[in-house]
Amino acid sequence: MLIDLNLKGKQVVVIGAGREATRKVEALLGQDCEIIVVADRISEPIRKWEAEGYVQCTVMIVENGEFLKNYDHLILVMAATDSRELNRNLVKSGLEAGSYVYAVDDPEVSDFNHPAVISLDDNVKVAISTSGKSPLMSGTFRARLEPILRQTITRVDLLQVKLQERMRKLAMEVLSDPGQRKEFLQSLIVDPEIQSFLERGSLDEAEYFARQRLEKIKRKQD
Ligand SMILES: C[C@@]1(CC(=O)O)C2=NC(=C\c3[nH]c(c(CCC(=O)O)c3CC(=O)O)Cc3[nH]c(c(CC(=O)O)c3CCC(=O)O)/C=C3\N/C(=C\2)[C@@H](CCC(=O)O)[C@]3(C)CC(=O)O)/[C@H]1CCC(=O)O
Numbered sequence: 001m002l003i004d005l006n007l008k009g010k011q012v013v014v015i016g017a018g019r020e021a022t023r024k025v026e027a028l029l030g031q032d033c034e035i036i037v038v039a040d041r042i043s044e045p046i047r048k049w050e051a052e053g054y055v056q057c058t059v060m061i062v063e064n065g066e067f068l069k070n071y072d073h074l075i076l077v078m079a080a081t082d083s084r085e086l087n088r089n090l091v092k093s094g095l096e097a098g099s100y101v102y103a104v105d106d107p108e109v110s111d112f113n114h115p116a117v118i119s120l121d122d123n124v125k126v127a128i129s130t131s132g133k134s135p136l137m138s139g140t141f142r143a144r145l146e147p148i149l150r151q152t153i154t155r156v157d158l159l160q161v162k163l164q165e166r167m168r169k170l171a172m173e174v175l176s177d178p179g180q181r182k183e184f185l186q187s188l189i190v191d192p193e194i195q196s197f198l199e200r201g202s203l204d205e206a207e208y209f210a211r212q213r214l215e216k217i218k219r220k221q222d
């Protein structure tokens with residue numbers, strides 16, 4: 001099952017700081033979580049992210065997963081060393097600590113796989129997975145699909161996502177009937193005036209217009 005994990009405010013511990021760990025840490029940046037890297041040597045990019053305040057590093061030789069007990073809001077353990085045995089041990093300790101687990105060399109014991117991701121303006125993410133059958137083919141499909149998606153999902157569509165995010169929150173407060181909320185949100189997608197604001201990049205004006213429309217519906221309802 002493909003899911004979009006919410007890691008906000010939680011601790012993620014990545015053990016190992018080599019090539020693969022670096023890619024996994026990169027995927028965690030921007031997830032609003034606390035990223036802790038533990039390894040006996042740290043890659044250059046991870047050092048840079050540490051200096052920028054995105055990552056905390058602990059340099060030590062890890063023998064087992066005992067140290068994971070020290071974290072109080074651990075949600076995910078990512079074992080990314082080049083030792084299969086150590087990664088297995090870390091997964092076991094992570095499970096004991098009640099967190100999700102992932103091993104870079106072992107899809108069988110991992111709670112999830114990383115799909116190949118196409119991210120459009122950080123607003124829309126498209127994930128491709130072969131569930132471990134062929135990571136290389138996932139990457140190949142990503143490269144093939146990316147230009148097509150960028151044509152299909154336009155800049156205006158991405159602004160509409162932002163508008164929907166704002167108006168959806170308001171509609172939740174104002175309209176109690178889910179059917180009516182959906183109808184209102186749907187009307188924003190097809191409205192030619194909103195469309196033309198978004199084409200000009202005027203998100204705030206589109207929002208102003210949408211708010212007025214919501215007010216009108218509410219007044220009718222009262
Ligand atoms: C999609 C992508 C996302 C990402 O990692 O960001 C991803 N691997 C990518 C590339 C890639 N990985 C590997 C190669 C070399 C060729 C090959 O072996 O095929 C290449 C190609 C390359 O390097 O170009 C080697 C490899 N990968 C795994 C193992 C271990 C094993 O299977 O046991 C080994 C053997 C290591 C060894 O030989 O020792 C395991 C996994 N890799 C996954 C994801 C998960 C399944 C996702 C799916 O099924 O779709 C899974 C199960 C777990 C996970 O990592 O989450 C990313 C493409 C990103 C992009 O291009 O956008």
Ligand SMILES: NC(=O)c1ccc[n+]([C@@H]2O[C@H](COP(=O)([O-])OP(=O)(O)OC[C@H]3O[C@@H](n4cnc5c(N)ncnc54)[C@H](O)[C@@H]3O)[C@@H](O)[C@H]2O)c1
Nearest residue numbers: 016017018019020021039040041060061062081082104105
């Ligand atoms: N999931 C994937 O997509 C994928 C792709 C390629 C490779 N792999 C697998 O990932 C594994 C790691 O590959 P890599 O290229 O990142 O290796 P690497 O050598 O670049 O990194 C290994 C890291 O583990 C650390 N480490 C090892 N033992 C340690 C210990 N006892 N204490 C602390 N730190 C320790 C090292 O310091 C290093 O930072 C390999 O087993 C490989 O098979 C997975």
